[in-house]
Amino acid sequence: MKSSSSLNDRDDLVLVGRVVGVHGVRGSLKVHSYAESLSVYEAGEGILAVLPDGSVRTLTVEWVQSHGRLLLMALEGLADRSQAEILIGSELFVDKVCLPPLEEDTYYWSDLVGLRVYDTSGSLLGRLDEVIPTPGNDIYVVKGKQDGQTREMLIPAIGDVVLKIDLEGKTMIVDPPEGL
Numbered sequence: 001m002k003s004s005s006s007l008n009d010r011d012d013l014v015l016v017g018r019v020v021g022v023h024g025v026r027g028s029l030k031v032h033s034y035a036e037s038l039s040v041y042e043a044g045e046g047i048l049a050v051l052p053d054g055s056v057r058t059l060t061v062e063w064v065q066s067h068g069r070l071l072l073m074a075l076e077g078l079a080d081r082s083q084a085e086i087l088i089g090s091e092l093f094v095d096k097v098c099l100p101p102l103e104e105d106t107y108y109w110s111d112l113v114g115l116r117v118y119d120t121s122g123s124l125l126g127r128l129d130e131v132i133p134t135p136g137n138d139i140y141v142v143k144g145k146q147d148g149q150t151r152e153m154l155i156p157a158i159g160d161v162v163l164k165i166d167l168e169g170k171t172m173i174v175d176p177p178e179g180l
Contacts, residue, residue, distance in 0.1 A: 013048060013093040014110045016040050020070065022085055027078035029087060031064075031071040034109060038064055040094055041073065052089040107165060115172045117142045117155070120163070125153060128172060140172075 021030035033040075041047065041064040049057045062074040078084050102108070109131040117125045117140075126144020129152075138157035145151065155161060155174055164173040 012096050014096050014099060014108055015091055016047075016094050017071070017092040019049070019087045019090045019092065021088060022081050023067070023072050025081050027074065027080050027084040029073045029075065029078075029084055030067065031073050031092065032069075033071050037100075038066065038071070040099065041071070042098075045094075045098070047075075048093040049087060049090040050093065051087065107167070111167055112140070112165070112172070115165070115167075115170050117144075117172045117174055120173065120175050125174070125176075126151065131157070 060076040130141040132139040140155040
């Protein structure tokens with residue numbers, strides 16, 4: 001395990017998961033994965049972990065397997081539960097070049113989070129803060145201010161609602177359903 005002090009806001013990295021716990025006594029981790037496929041976590045490949053204290057470690061994946069809604073993962077250098085517990089709350093990143101190419105009109109969540117979201121009249125609704133996966137479609141959580149109050153909108157990620165995404169301009173145009 002290598003350690004450094006910061007991630008330096010690298011845009012070549014993609015957030016793929018978060019360590020949510022440990023499993024067993026041999027240092028295995030429970031990971032909430034944001035990736036659609038286990039192939040993102042290749043055995044022998046490096047993964048960056050940003051620990052809760054902000055420090056960054058480069059780790060090597062030994063193995064990974066599905067475990068219900070989570071993944072179980074073993075990393076080189078983690079031999080017991082106490083070593084693994086240090087990583088709880090860490091965010092896991094991989095290099096973007098390791099990810100499969102995207103189909104047209106599909107995006108990595110990490111590219112969407114932070115976009116300024118406008119309605120069709122040009123009014124700023126807020127920033128896309130989070131993406132929530134659901135069985136039918138993803139939900140975009142947009143946080144902004146309206147009348148001096150913090151407001152949160154849940155926008156369904158469907159073509160009738162999300163009209164345009166401009167990653168270069170860091171904007172999204174939506175036509176929210178009545179009542180949002």
